[in-house]
Amino acid sequence: MTKQLPPLFREKMIDLLGEDEFEQFLASYDEPRSFGLRVNTGKVERDDFVAKSPFHLTAVPWASEGFYYEEGERPGKHPYYHAGLYYIQEPSAMAPVELLAVKPGERVLDLCAAPGGKSTQIAAKLQGEGVLVVNDIHSDRVKALVKNLELLGVRNAVVLNDKPEKMLNVFEGYFDKILIDAPCSGEGMFRKEEEMMGQWERHTVQEFAAMQRELLGQAALMLAPGGRIVYSTCTFSPEENEAQIAEFLDKHPAFDVIPVDGFSSGRPDWLREPWCEADAYSERAKAAVAGTARLWPHRLRGEGHFVAVLGLEARSLGAGGKASAKSSAGADDFVSAAGKRSGRHALRGKGRAEAPPSTGVSLEPLEAFSGELLRSEPFAQRRLVCYGEHAYASPAGLPELHGLKVVRPGWYIGALHRGRFEPSHALAMGLRLREAKRALSLASSDERALRYLKGETLEVAESEILRDPQETKAAKGYCLVCIDDHPVGWGKWLDGMLKNEYPPGWRWT
Template identity: 60%
Template sequence: MTESDGIQGRYLPAEFVARMSSLLGEQYPAFIASYDKPRVYGLRINTLKCTTELFLKLTLLQLRSISWASSGFYYEEDSRPGKHLHYHTGLYYIQEPSAMAPVELLDVQPGERVLDLCAAPGGKSTQIATKLAGQGMLVTNDIHSDRVKALVKNIELSGVRNAVVLNEQPEKLKHNFAHFFDKILIDAPCSGEGMFRKEADMAKAWEPDWVERYAVMQRELLDQAASMLRSGGRMVYSTCTFSLEENEAMIAEFLDKHPEFMVVPVAAVDGLSQGYDTELSGQLNSFSDRAREAVKGTVRLWPHQLEGEGHFVAVLLHNGIASAAAQPEANLQSAAARPTMKPNKSARSLKGKHSPSLQSAGKQQSEVDLQLLYRFMTEHAPEVGISQVTLHGEHVYASPIGLPDLSGIRIIRPGWYIGTLKKQRFEPSHAMAMGLSKEDAVRTIELEATSAAAARYLRGETLEVAESAIQRRNHDIAFKGYCLVLIDGFPVGWGKWQDGILKNEYPPGWRWT
């Protein structure tokens, strides 16, 4: 490999450069010139916590709208939003602008059941969660155990309450989730050619055989996902690469194999380009006329035509004709028609103000222990509804209603992690705090983002807080106990107040340095 001509200080593999020149023709000079331009930066406002309008009034960041993402904005590199205290409240997610397009095209609606099949580190999962608006179910999965840690943290930081996090091979998932989902996102592993400007090391590591190696995985993922989509459901396949084999050719092959699917054409607006002209490539000659014509409805995001890195997106619709193996379509308007998780023999339902159904996975908890949970919720967040509790040992989760049996599946989070049952007490989790709003908590302490106290809290320090600074829902509530700590009105964690001292409950692994 050699450095290509005309690129200032950038290495691009010679094989890649030759292929792109052949593929793009007259557009190649503009494409290669884009590597001399600085990359752009984006963030997406987390509308689970804050409206776009409110955030724009609150933030000091200089932002420009991203035309294809409803809550996406460009920011200047020197703004460094990851260093701002608002980042720690989960008000936004830092995300490459082009990477926001696939979820926008998935068209998620509140109440749907959605799968993000290759989810880590969680950017697109948290974007899906904003579209669900707290309703329905998000199942988010990644096969890499090390990357799942980042996925979990981003789900919790964003305050997502209706997500299940799995760490499993898609081949295993398709048996538990046959024809289950309304929407599926496959942000497929790929050769990453679209990220060469953003990540120079990726260009240096790239090998020509990556294209076919990743194509094998992509082919399997599409087949596996197809079996988990309900009749009439919608699926988005995306990559951050340029090769025809991983993009248009992959979709054409899928369409010929799965005649029950069709491409939903995407309008070439906002800098998006029509799928590659298949008539110019002999690589697609082996596919049917239907498939070759259909892939023109896919879209490319080219770095020389818009402000973003390289992406490909295909929107696929199950045409409503069930295959022979398909199960009856679920009634999307009736929770009773959805599959329900089967409780094991040790599960019990308890009475009380907070008396959700109970699933137990691990050691059995006594009714007295569970009453500690219900008492905490009544005393600290009485308006927060929990329909179903799942126990894994002492860990307590609020699970979405309607999950199928997940026996044999590696479950990282079976729902919103709300805390642990200790011997004679319930301890709320940081994830619970991040999933609440100011209005949910009966006792809060407000800090300003510009204050030294806010920075000290995020560093894990104990704070001196006057009794008068504690906001209570009513005067009958004691000052002593758990307080939801807020920065500019948005939850950032727990503290335990007593006699003018706030014991900091901010977890060590999250602390600001």
């Protein structure tokens, strides 16, 4: 492995680290890489998962829900993966969201989100409250982002596929926290993904540095006073790390670096030729980058990362506090595909809903489904938005998204089609067993659990269907299918048989 490192990269790291530390750094490439997973506390408590985990887990020191698992174990081939109880994630990659310090109820942006690992980590910390906006400019990567959000049962996320400069028209001064996991030269991933070395030789550090500079400037305009930006890369290059932060601080004096503890410090001494322009930064900026963090593969169990935490003065946009984004329709409004507010409605009380005739979409089938299948109100404090026949529960307080490429305006509920409602897989994954009036919970050791995940029809006795005690009707129709009480999809029960509604693209292979 070490012999395959690009010669220019080796020379650069020798210059930065010096001969002695470079030898330690180089030796890490011949060591086994570390494997990690992060418990999805949006679905299961950390300690509850640890108690029933089939894997040998060791805690990741810098991530409260992160664990190492042993090489050879296959968490992607366990029913709990399909239930969204964890996300398989490189351990160092868990650090940026931990440093973002997300609290429930906040407005958070993941600006470069695909494939969604950090987005789902943010969502778990929001605990279903507040607004999570995730964006990626690459349309081919957004599909994976959407699937991961759905798999982990995220209810309060909006997915965009647009340029950050266009987002400024909607979100200026809106977010409490912003994550920029920036496109970079990927030097820190050489051990994990050897193909990154080929990409490094084809693309220049300067290309990435230009993109990173723009992203930081755009994010600064979308942050509310008193807010926090976490900027991270998976590269060692000072041009993409310390230099980006120093330049940003000089251009944005209202920002400061919030020092990071527990990792190796950033390197102000690397702001020099030939890697960075000499004397290009103020003394304040150079001193501040010592508060950034570097995660080195020869100093911890993880790959290479850089993280900087940037705080914005609470008074920087004036005494009015948070800059106001244009408010959306309220939590009780129905919005049509055209985005026009079209009268009051909510699934409240016993799930009643009312949609105005002008929308051309009747919500009665959704109301009937909700009344029959759902015990609680998972749509409370959200507004229902219909794009054509597709219904979404959009987070309350979200601005109007006119002019943006919207992939998901919220939690996808299902389709209203020819007088009937077809619940989505995302709805099933976002529910909890306690919220369903009709459910089947299979043990992970039950061979039918694996058969369900493969898309097979199951034999299920009516007595196995969990229902409200006062329910006297037959159990026929939709039921929420769970594994060890964690939802994995829908089924339709009739006369002892459960018709499988698990999506083909999700099935166990």
